[in-house]
Amino acid sequence: MADCIFCSIVDGDIPNHTVYEDDDVLAFLDVNPLARGHTLVIPKEHHERVNDLPADLAADVFATVHDLTDDVEAAVDAEATTIAVNNGPAAGQEVPHVHAHIVPRSEADGGKPVHALIDNPPEVDDDEFADVAAAIRDD
Ligand code: 5GP
Ligand code: ZN
Numbered sequence: 001m002a003d004c005i006f007c008s009i010v011d012g013d014i015p016n017h018t019v020y021e022d023d024d025v026l027a028f029l030d031v032n033p034l035a036r037g038h039t040l041v042i043p044k045e046h047h048e049r050v051n052d053l054p055a056d057l058a059a060d061v062f063a064t065v066h067d068l069t070d071d072v073e074a075a076v077d078a079e080a081t082t083i084a085v086n087n088g089p090a091a092g093q094e095v096p097h098v099h100a101h102i103v104p105r106s107e108a109d110g111g112k113p114v115h116a117l118i119d120n121p122p123e124v125d126d127d128e129f130a131d132v133a134a135a136i137r138d139d
Contacts, residue, residue: 025041026042034111035105047098085101
């Protein structure tokens with residue numbers, strides 16, 4: 001897609017440090033890493049959000065995340081990784097081309113878990129749990 005940074009990377013118009021590539025998926029180092037080895041995994045085809053991906057391409061992207069996680073951790077001697085997708089602008093997505101972050105982590109990095117994303121999580125009672133679960137199932 002015109003004006004998409006990640007499409008430009010796929011097209012070879014913006015240089016990058018590629019760590020994996022096949023016909024459908026590209027993985028490369030984040031230019032502003034949160035940690036050494038911070039890797040982005042993208043579908044080569046432009047789709048904005050996870051919800052927009054065809055199921056087989058979603059599977060390909062996650063399979064690549066799966067295959068690369070050990071390699072990323074080993075390359076930078078990380079104890080763990082945070083694997084995350086900012087899915088839509090309201091969730092902090094800045095580049096509107098689906099990408100999974102693989103961020104190497106250690107006990108000493110001062111980083112936080114996913115549960116630190118929200119300051120004031122809701123208190124949900126059993127009825128609400130049931131309603132929300134039903135709404136998701138029925139959608
Ligand atoms: P988002 O906030 O959309 O989840 O993350 C976008 C990520 O893309 C950021 O971590 C940012 O550093 C990275 N990024 C933005 N532009 C470029 C670029 O031109 N090259 C690379 N390698 N990463 C980029
Ligand atoms: Zn794109």
